[in-house]
Amino acid sequence: xxxxxxxxxxxxxxxxxxxxxxxxxxxxxxxxxxxxxxxxxxxxxxxxxxxxxxxxxxxxxxxxxxxxxxxxxxxxxxxxxxxxxxxxxxxxxxxxxxxxxxxxxxxxxxxxxxxxxxxxxxxxxxxxxxxxxxxxxxxxxxxxxxxxxxxxxxxxxxxxxxxxxxxxxxxxxxxxxxxxxxxxxxxxxxxxxxxxxxxxxxxxxxxxxxxxxxxxxxxxxxxxxxxxxxxxxxxxxxxxxxxxxxxxxxxxxxxxxxxxxxxxxxxxxxxxxxxxxxxxxxxxxxxxxxxxxxxxxxxxxxxxxxxxxxxxxxxxxxxxxxxxxxxxxxxxxxxxxxxxxxxxxxxxxxxxxxxxxxxxxxxxxxx
Amino acid sequence: xxxxxxxxxxxxxxxxxxxxxxxxxxxxxxxxxxxxxxxxxxxxxxxxxxxxxxxxxxxxxxxxxxxxxxxxxxxxxxxxxxxxxxxxxxxxxxxxxxxxxxxxxxxxxxxxxxxxxxxxxxxxxxxxxxxxxxxxxxxxxxxxxxxxxxxxxxxxxxxxxxxxxxxxxxxxxxxxxxxxxxxxxxxxxxxxxxxxxxxxxxxxxxxxxxxxxxxxxxxxxxxxxxxxxxxxxxxxxxxxxxxxxxxxxxxxxxxxxxxxxxxxxxxxxxxxxxxxxxxxxxxxxxxxxxxxxxxxxxxxxxxxxxxxxxxxxxxxxxxxxxxx
Numbered sequence: 181x182x183x184x185x186x187x188x189x190x191x192x193x194x195x196x197x198x199x200x201x202x203x204x205x206x207x208x209x210x211x212x213x214x215x216x217x218x219x220x221x222x223x224x225x226x227x228x229x230x231x232x233x234x235x236x237x238x239x240x241x242x243x244x245x246x247x248x249x250x251x252x253x254x255x256x257x258x259x260x261x262x263x264x265x266x267x268x269x270x271x272x273x274x275x276x277x278x279x280x281x282x283x284x285x286x287x288x289x290x291x292x293x294x295x296x297x298x299x300x301x302x303x304x305x306x307x308x309x310x311x312x313x314x315x316x317x318x319x320x321x322x323x324x325x326x327x328x329x330x331x332x333x334x335x336x337x338x339x340x341x342x343x344x345x346x347x348x349x350x351x352x353x354x355x356x357x358x359x360x361x362x363x364x365x366x367x368x369x370x371x372x373x374x375x376x377x378x379x380x381x382x383x384x385x386x387x388x389x390x391x392x393x394x395x396x397x398x399x400x401x402x403x404x405x406x407x408x409x410x411x412x413x414x415x416x417x418x419x420x421x422x423x424x425x426x427x428x429x430x431x432x433x434x435x436x437x438x439x440x441x442x443x444x445x446x447x448x449x450x451x452x453x454x455x456x457x458x459x460x461x462x463x464x465x466x467x468x469x470x471x472x473x474x475x476x477x478x479x480x481x482x483x484x485x486x487x488x489x490x491x492x493x494x495x496x497x498x499x500x501x502x503x504x505x506x507x508x509x510x511x512x513x514x515x516x517x518x519x520x521x522x523x524x525x526x527x528x529x530x531x532x533x534x535x536x537x538x539x540x541x542x543x544x545x546x547x
Numbered sequence: 548x549x550x551x552x553x554x555x556x557x558x559x560x561x562x563x564x565x566x567x568x569x570x571x572x573x574x575x576x577x578x579x580x581x582x583x584x585x586x587x588x589x590x591x592x593x594x595x596x597x598x599x600x601x602x603x604x605x606x607x608x609x610x611x612x613x614x615x616x617x618x619x620x621x622x623x624x625x626x627x628x629x630x631x632x633x634x635x636x637x638x639x640x641x642x643x644x645x646x647x648x649x650x651x652x653x654x655x656x657x658x659x660x661x662x663x664x665x666x667x668x669x670x671x672x673x674x675x676x677x678x679x680x681x682x683x684x685x686x687x688x689x690x691x692x693x694x695x696x697x698x699x700x701x702x703x704x705x706x707x708x709x710x711x712x713x714x715x716x717x718x719x720x721x722x723x724x725x726x727x728x729x730x731x732x733x734x735x736x737x738x739x740x741x742x743x744x745x746x747x748x749x750x751x752x753x754x755x756x757x758x759x760x761x762x763x764x765x766x767x768x769x770x771x772x773x774x775x776x777x778x779x780x781x782x783x784x785x786x787x788x789x790x791x792x793x794x795x796x797x798x799x800x801x802x803x804x805x806x807x808x809x810x811x812x813x814x815x816x817x818x819x820x821x822x823x824x825x826x827x828x829x830x831x832x833x834x835x836x837x838x839x840x841x842x843x844x845x846x847x848x849x850x851x852x853x854x855x856x857x858x859x860x861x862x863x864x865x866x867x868x869x870x871x
Contacts, residue, residue, distance in 0.1 A: 271616075303653035312652035319619055320652065327639050330609050334616020341572070341598070341622060361639070364609025371604065527654035528688050530712035539707065542740025542788035545688070546819065 203420035208427040214489045224254040225502045227278045233506035243294045250278035252449040255476035257282045259422030267346025271319040271332045274309035283316040287509035297516035304519045326359030333365040336376035347375040347433035355386025357400045370407040375433035380443040387452040388461045401443035416446030417474035554724040556698035560705035574601040575627030584629045607637035615644045618660040631666030632678040645714040646689035661708045663717035668857050677846035679809045684716045685787040692716040693785045694757035698728035703737030720758045740788030748779030751871045752797040755807040756783040766863040802833040812840040834870035
């Protein structure tokens with residue numbers, strides 16, 4: 181859809197394509213190569229195709245429990261992760277597949293984890309909500325709402341303690357902004373000048389409760405003001421806009437060792453978890469409207485074509501590759517073995533996994 | 548060998564480990580400038596500076612979680628709870644995060660953190676400040692918990708805890724802080740999971756941890772002099788890992804056991820030990836296993852009544868006399 185077509189459809193809707201062109205010119209984006217831009221598209225598309233394939237696997241009974249999908253929010257994770265340097269770290273909540281793929285975890289290990297297989301990133305012990313890749317500075321994947329926020333402050337604390345000039349991107353949802361530990365984290369981050377960027381991915385709903393029913397005082401990021409923390413809001417459908425805003429916050433963290441709270445307005449297309457009915461709190465039309473106006477992949481695709489970065493065929497090729505990769509990962513997951521029963525008590529204690537260096541005696545397991 | 552207090556033994560353990568390893572730091576409420584609510588961290592700020600000895604606001608969920616995050620990154624935080632009773636406001640951090648992250652990451656991430664502080668009643672501070680949560684902690688796979696009763700044990704166990712690559716919870720006791728005992732000046736550690744027979748005996752095994760082990764020693768003296776009963780006192784020192792062997796050896800020798808702890812009885816540490824003894828030494832028992840624990844109610848404030856509620860020497864003796 182061209183920008184003009186959008187305008188004629190609804191004059192109240194901001195011209196997202198024009199806005200995207202503007203953000204493309206900002207300092208942090210203007211030096212991007214065509215290959216960088218294509219990579220953003222590829223990364224976003226890989227997340228979407230992976231998750232779409234996971235829905236099928238879920239419906240086929242291969243995946244248990246919860247499956248919190250990131251579809252609709254892809255530009256946030258991809259934009260943020262694209263800014264990470266060697267000493268930057270990232271931690272998020274339970275809607276964690278997008279961040280995982282963005283940091284470079286493979287579809288195979290992620291899909292296998294969803295299937296509960298031994299080849300999964302956590303050997304089938306974590307599941308959908310608990311992906312980790314410390315070798316990629318990705319510290320999870322945390323299931324309890326806002327429980328990861330003190331950890332994010334702790335990662336930033338460790339960087340500062342070790343005198344490493346990096347920062348921690350700590351993601352939380354809009355629903356997490358009413359949990360106590362987040363406020364404790366804000367206070368500590370500001371009090372101790374920690375290089376952490378709290379990114380509220382505001383998708384409008386705390387599970388099935390719309391923001392106006394769960395929170396008072398908007399924007400949510402304004403709550404940072406009480407802690408003397410710089411804050412801001414931006415939109416999450418435009419990878420350039422995300423980069424523009426998050427880049428400034430990361431700079432503040434690295435250079436001044438100061439925290440930031442950034443609220444990124446985004447939208448999820450699926451239920452809170454895949455099996456949740458989402459017709460109690462929004463309509464299909466609501467979702468369709470967002471897709472029509474602000475789908476991050478569509479917008480970016482149109483932009484790339486308009487800018488002459490790639491033609492439709494090249495983008496189609498990227499799409500096919502992502503689909504194929506997702507399909508292959510599902511096959512890999514299906515063919516992989518489940519962990520052996522003996523694995524239930526592995527990875528509990530470092531000591532029992534490293535018997536040669538074990539210092540303690542006595543019984544650690546009671547059956 | 549120097550004779551020092553339990554308080555100073557813990558202080559020495561921390562000072563030595565901070566000096567030994569640049570990744571070790573202390574964090575908690577009032578630990579630096581105020582020198583510790585119970586003066587356990589006295590002198591550490593002057594010696595090691597504010598980057599290593601860190602005063603935290605009253606914000607347990609915040610700073611406990613921050614400690615776990617720092618431990619994920621390879622630091623070795625020693626986090627003080629002013630009272631273990633305050634761990635409940637940080638329970639998500641100490642249970643879901645400290646205990647589970649290693650497992651949920653398939654063993655990719657270690658959490659080498661120590662949480663320490665006093666966990667006891669008997670000081671007339673009422674129900675909110677008198678918890679002894681070693682049983683809750685021991686119920687959580689991924690965590691380790693120790694309850695030292697003497698200065699020597701406190702120093703040796705805390706040093707082991709700080710060097711351990713898993714989360715270790717060290718539960719002290721405000722009523723023990725002033726107790727004195729011999730503590731070597733040389734570097735030493737006591738491995739977790741090793742109980743100690745604090746007094747040998749032949750007639751009955753008193754199995755206890757923390758301050759209750761000290762009460763058992765006092766009770767054993769009375770039992771010997773007034774009742775002619777030669778009680779053996781097994782100090783568990785470590786709850787998880789647990790030294791089953793020493794417990795079972797003692798019970799097989801004495802054929803009788805009284806399990807003493809300050810916990811409330813339901814699902815207390817004694818419940819697990821009782822289960823182990825009946826399963827592994829059933830044929831050696833000449834009497835039912837008896838337990839002494841706190842009277843099963845929230846902690847009462849009233850001073851003389853609290854002394855009745857928590858285990859005391861008289862109740863230990865009376866219970867022993869029921870089966871010996």
